[in-house]
Amino acid sequence: xxxxxxxxxxxxxxxxxxxxxxxxxxxxxxxxxxxxxxxxxxxxxxxxxxxxxxxxxxxxxxxxxxxxxxxxxxxxxxxxxxxxxxxxxxxxxxxxxxxxxxxxxxxxxxxxxxxxxxxxxxxxxxxxxxxxxxxxxxxxxxxxxxxxxxxxxxxxxxxxxxxxxxxxxxxxxxxxxxxxxxxxxxxxxxxxxxxxxxxxxxxxxxxxxxxxxxxxxxxxxxxxxxxxxxxxxxxxxxxxxxxxxxxxxxxxxxxxxxxxxxxxxxxxxxxxxxxxxxxxxxxxxxxxxxxxxxxxxxxxxxxxxxxxxxxxxxxxxxxxxxxxxxxxxxxxxxxxxxxxxxxxxxxxxxxxxxxxxxxxxxxxxxxxxxxxxxxxxxxxxxxxxxxxxxxxxxxxxxxxxxxxxxxxxxxxxxxxxxxxxxxxxxxxxxxxxxxxxxxxxxxxxxxxxxxxxxxxxxxxxxxxxxxxxxxx
Numbered sequence: 001x002x003x004x005x006x007x008x009x010x011x012x013x014x015x016x017x018x019x020x021x022x023x024x025x026x027x028x029x030x031x032x033x034x035x036x037x038x039x040x041x042x043x044x045x046x047x048x049x050x051x052x053x054x055x056x057x058x059x060x061x062x063x064x065x066x067x068x069x070x071x072x073x074x075x076x077x078x079x080x081x082x083x084x085x086x087x088x089x090x091x092x093x094x095x096x097x098x099x100x101x102x103x104x105x106x107x108x109x110x111x112x113x114x115x116x117x118x119x120x121x122x123x124x125x126x127x128x129x130x131x132x133x134x135x136x137x138x139x140x141x142x143x144x145x146x147x148x149x150x151x152x153x154x155x156x157x158x159x160x161x162x163x164x165x166x167x168x169x170x171x172x173x174x175x176x177x178x179x180x181x182x183x184x185x186x187x188x189x190x191x192x193x194x195x196x197x198x199x200x201x202x203x204x205x206x207x208x209x210x211x212x213x214x215x216x217x218x219x220x221x222x223x224x225x226x227x228x229x230x231x232x233x234x235x236x237x238x239x240x241x242x243x244x245x246x247x248x249x250x251x252x253x254x255x256x257x258x259x260x261x262x263x264x265x266x267x268x269x270x271x272x273x274x275x276x277x278x279x280x281x282x283x284x285x286x287x288x289x290x291x292x293x294x295x296x297x298x299x300x301x302x303x304x305x306x307x308x309x310x311x312x313x314x315x316x317x318x319x320x321x322x323x324x325x326x327x328x329x330x331x332x333x334x335x336x337x338x339x340x341x342x343x344x345x346x347x348x349x350x351x352x353x354x355x356x357x358x359x360x361x362x363x364x365x366x367x368x369x370x371x372x373x374x375x376x377x378x379x380x381x382x383x384x385x386x387x388x389x390x391x392x393x394x395x396x397x398x399x400x401x402x403x404x405x406x407x408x409x410x411x412x413x414x415x416x417x418x419x420x421x422x423x424x425x426x427x428x429x430x431x432x433x434x435x436x437x438x439x440x441x442x443x444x445x446x447x448x449x450x451x452x453x454x455x456x457x458x459x460x461x462x463x464x465x466x467x468x469x470x471x472x
Contacts, residue, residue, distance in 0.1 A: 029106035037100040044096065048087030051079065054205065054223030060085060089200045089225055101193040108186045116179045124169035125423045128432050134423075136445055137434030138452065142459070148431045151458045152424055155451055161422065170424035178419040178438065184411030191404030199397030204228035206392040211296030212385055215239040215263065218286075218392050231394045233286055236270065237263050243388040245293065245345050253344075256293050258388040285394055292389025295324040295342055298349070299382040301367075302330055307382050312342070330377055338370065338379070345386050351379065420444055422451075 027033065052059065060076040069075040083090035131137040142148060149170050153163045161172035204224030210216050217237045221228070241259040248254045255276050262271040262283050273281045281288040295312045312324040322343060329337040338359070339352040347364035353372060360379075362368035367380040422435040433452060437444040 025106055025110065028103050029110045030103075031107065034100065034103045034107065037096060037103060041093075041096050041100060044087055044093055047084060048093075051084050051087070053086060053088070055085065086223065088196075089223075094197055094200060097193050097197055101190050104186050104190055104193075108183055112179075112183045112186060116176075116183060120176065122164045122171045122173065124164075124166055124171055125425050125432070125434070126169060128425065128427060128430075131423070131425070131432045131434040134434035135436050135441070136448055137432065140431040140433065140452070140456075142426070142429045142431050147426060148455060148459045149424060149426055152451075152455055155454050155458065156422065159447065159451065161420075168426040170422075172422040172424075173420065175417045175419045175437075177414050178417035181411045181414030181417065184407055184414055186411075188404045188406070188408030188411055191407060192401055193404075195397035195400035195404055197397075198400060199225075199395045201225040202227045202231055203393070203395040203397065204231060206232075207291075208390045208392065209292065209294055209296075209387050210238075210240045210390065211387040212240055212243045228394075231285065231396060233284070235265055236284070238288070239263055240388055241272075243293065243386040245386065247344075247346060251346070256290060256388075258290055258390070260288065285396060287393050289391045289393070290388065291391040294387045294389065295345065295384055296387035297385040298326055298340060298342070299385070300328055300340070301380040301382060302328070303378050309385070312340075315341075328379070330372060330375075336372065338372070340381075342384060345384050347381075347384065349381050349384070418444065420447075422448065 052063075057076075057080075060079055064070055064074060064076040064079050066075040066077065069078075079085060083092070087093055125131060128139075131139075140148070147168075149165055149168060152170060153165055156163050156170075156172045159174075161174045163170065163172045165171075202225050204221050206218050206221045208216055208218065208220055215237050216239075217234070218232055221232065239261045241261055243256070243258050245256045246254045257274055257276045259274045260272065260281055261269045262281075264270050271281075271283055275281045275288065275290045277290055280290070294314060297309050297311050299307050299309050301307050310326045310328060312326040315323045315325050317323060323341055324343075325339055325341045327337050327339050331337070336354070338354075339356075341350040341352065342348065349362050349364070350358060351360040351362060351368070351370060353359050359372075360368050360370050362379065362381055364381050364384055367378050370377050370379055416439075418437045418440045420435065420437040422433070425432040433448070435444065435448050
């Protein structure tokens with residue numbers, strides 16, 4: 001084979017490549033493929049809703065054991081291997097979004113855009129046989145009337161049609177916005193998909209438990225995308241000025257509040273808000289929600305000692321509910337002490353000796369005598385310091401997703417407009433009228449009959465409409 005043979009095969013190879021390319025695009029643009037992809041994405045999204053996302057290994061080991069496995073196969077190993085603990089950030093879920101978006105874009109390019117371009121062009125019917133393919137058509141006998149095209153123009157314009165007339169032919173259309181609607185819908189869906197991908201790659205969720213009076217930066221990231229580090233705030237911090245709880249008369253919690261200040265690197269306050277449930281703090285793309293609370297520390301005095309602050313930890317006691325406790329030394333050498341337990345910030349504190357026997361109950365701001373062996377001491381609880389539980393989220397895709405949903409809603413509304421077309425052709429003493437629409441067929445038929453009746457009243461037509469052949 002010489003060089004000329006290779007050159008002669010190049011156009012053929014290019015044609016084959018283009019043929020394969022067109023076939024691939026047609027497959028991607030197939031509506032059935034798009035529906036299958038949408039169903040798979042819906043199932044994957046439901047899975048991510050049902051299975052707890054972003055939890056630790058111990059959680060999945062405890063709730064999805066290997067024996068017995070859920071449904072006989074779903075153990076913690078399978079769950080982690082498939083990425084079901086972070087469904088929305090897995091490569092296969094993002095791949096489904098990309099493939100679905102590609103299918104939408106191909107469908108728009110191959111179907112919706114050509115349909116819009118075709119709708120923007122007008123064409124006249126020049127022969128009576130062209131009316132036979134219309135779903136609704138009729139022939140009118142003009143009698144002595146010289147022309148019906150000119151009188152028909154204002155009648156159709158009054159009904160909202162844009163009219164084009166040339167000689168003995170007329171074309172009228174309205175509702176072209178209905179052809180634009182599907183394209184807007186597809187654009188909105190593509191923007192939503194893009195926002196979902198950006199959010200999965202760059203967003204993060206963090207949790208912090210911060211005592212009153214402390215300043216913190218976001219560090220405890222529990223779930224985040226591979227590019228989330230760039231969105232974690234490093235040049236500002238948050239101070240918890242105060243955390244408090246309001247209680248109902250029966251002792252149940254009514255609401256808990258956190259007074260937060262946003263500080264720059266110099267410690268200057270840039271923003272200050274009091275947050276509570278359903279009222280978060282938003283600052284530079286980061287949102288902080290009030291989600292939990294706890295007791296961080298207690299301030300106590302033994303006899304005439306200075307007030308000391310001791311940390312309190314949450315106790316995991318089966319059936320006991322939420323309880324925090326700490327140990328208070330009553331001797332300088334730490335050889336003896338008492339335990340303090342508290343359930344809330346209302347001030348009631350239980351005092352237990354080293355054997356676990358309750359010896360007294362006290363409240364914040366009260367001094368209580370306690371007896372330990374042959375000694376009697378006075379223990380005063382000066383304060384219970386609460387801590388606020390914050391869930392911190394950053395998702396740069398939210399404005400993009402909102403834009404996509406807005407376009408989606410606008411496109412859906414636009415799609416409800418009917419794209420209607422009417423043709424008229426005068427040939428001798430015969431007037432051929434026909435039309436079609438893409439929706440609201442009954443309404444369109446009534447509109448056409450009304451237009452014909454108005455035309456008969458305007459133009460001296462000798463006979464009633466004679467139905468032409470219609471397609472079934």
